[in-house]
Amino acid sequence: VPYIRKHFAGGVCTSTAQLPEKVAVVTGANTGIGKETAKDLARRGARVYIACRDILKGESAASEIRAATKNQQVFVRKLDLSDTKSIRAFAKGFLAEEKQLHILINNAGVMMCPYSKTADGFETHFGVNHLGHFLLTHLLLERLKESAPSRVVNVSSVAHHFGSIYFRNLDGEKYYNRVFAYIQSKLANVLFTRELAYRLKGTGVTTYAVHPGIVQSELVRHSFVLCLLWRLFTPFLKSAQQGAQTSLHCALAEGIESQSGRYFSDCKKAWVSPKGRNNKTAKRLWDVSCELLGI
Numbered sequence: 001v002p003y004i005r006k007h008f009a010g011g012v013c014t015s016t017a018q019l020p021e022k023v024a025v026v027t028g029a030n031t032g033i034g035k036e037t038a039k040d041l042a043r044r045g046a047r048v049y050i051a052c053r054d055i056l057k058g059e060s061a062a063s064e065i066r067a068a069t070k071n072q073q074v075f076v077r078k079l080d081l082s083d084t085k086s087i088r089a090f091a092k093g094f095l096a097e098e099k100q101l102h103i104l105i106n107n108a109g110v111m112m113c114p115y116s117k118t119a120d121g122f123e124t125h126f127g128v129n130h131l132g133h134f135l136l137t138h139l140l141l142e143r144l145k146e147s148a149p150s151r152v153v154n155v156s157s158v159a160h161h162f163g164s165i166y167f168r169n170l171d172g173e174k175y176y177n178r179v180f181a182y183i184q185s186k187l188a189n190v191l192f193t194r195e196l197a198y199r200l201k202g203t204g205v206t207t208y209a210v211h212p213g214i215v216q217s218e219l220v221r222h223s224f225v226l227c228l229l230w231r232l233f234t235p236f237l238k239s240a241q242q243g244a245q246t247s248l249h250c251a252l253a254e255g256i257e258s259q260s261g262r263y264f265s266d267c268k269k270a271w272v273s274p275k276g277r278n279n280k281t282a283k284r285l286w287d288v289s290c291e292l293l294g295i
């Protein structure tokens, strides 16, 4: 298994950047890819904020990271991306305690859950994976600009290739399919990155969308079939640590600033679906998101 895993590991972040005095926020960092991303940033000396729903699970991840990295500057803060009140409370608290933010990793996500709505009435995939991170980024943007050069990494997926944005059915009420709902939200991550990069030109804040690879994690928990497939194909899946590499590359690699707005996989620029390159859809999604969130 380790041999096959190594073969399918994909790219490795080769940056030697050290991050003393740097501040990073990683959403959903209590498990999976997010935890490994936070651990690597902590190892490089950053002050790392684990932004997660469950404080107890967050604290257990933080203790593990502190012990593994000898960095005591790892903090846990409550963030539920399915509730805009929680997102606003997190941002308010963070802005009050930190004067800088250099790296924001929008990593948290849900996949193929049964039809449900967030506290604000948005379909859960769209609400958590896209709108939650859209609002969080919006609230932290001034701090990112003040701390420039700084970066925003949006964890998307290769699944975005099969997605479309159904503007007339964003709440899933006319028709709901949990596979489409997930891939729509991952396409939204790619389009958000594109439009954000366009709007941030000249500010020193750059942004990247990422496919982490097919990674062994708890993400598939809502699908019996995927759980089975993930088990069967375990040796071919990336470990969470391998899955963190492209997020780390986009957060740390020198000289990729001119690639802001692009989509990365295996630590290099990757092909984006035509729908993910559509500037009109990106702008429309931005406007609709602002309208839905009242910003």
Ligand SMILES: NC(=O)c1ccc[n+]([C@@H]2O[C@H](COP(=O)([O-])OP(=O)(O)OC[C@H]3O[C@@H](n4cnc5c(N)ncnc54)[C@H](O)[C@@H]3O)[C@@H](O)[C@H]2O)c1
Binding pocket: 027, 028, 029, 030, 031, 032, 033, 034, 051, 052, 053, 079, 080, 081, 082, 083, 107, 108, 109, 110, 111, 128, 155, 156, 157, 158, 211, 212, 213, 214, 215, 216, 217, 218, 219, 220
């Ligand atoms: N695992 C894969 O094969 C794979 C492939 C492509 C993309 N991704 C993406 O990678 C990212 C990380 O996924 P993972 O594989 O580590 O899965 P994971 O389930 O281990 O991690 C997801 C994290 O998001 C958090 N989360 C979920 N809902 C939340 C909410 N409402 N508020 C705050 N946090 C919330 C979870 O608690 C968890 O910590 C996701 O965005 C996922 O779409 C994963």
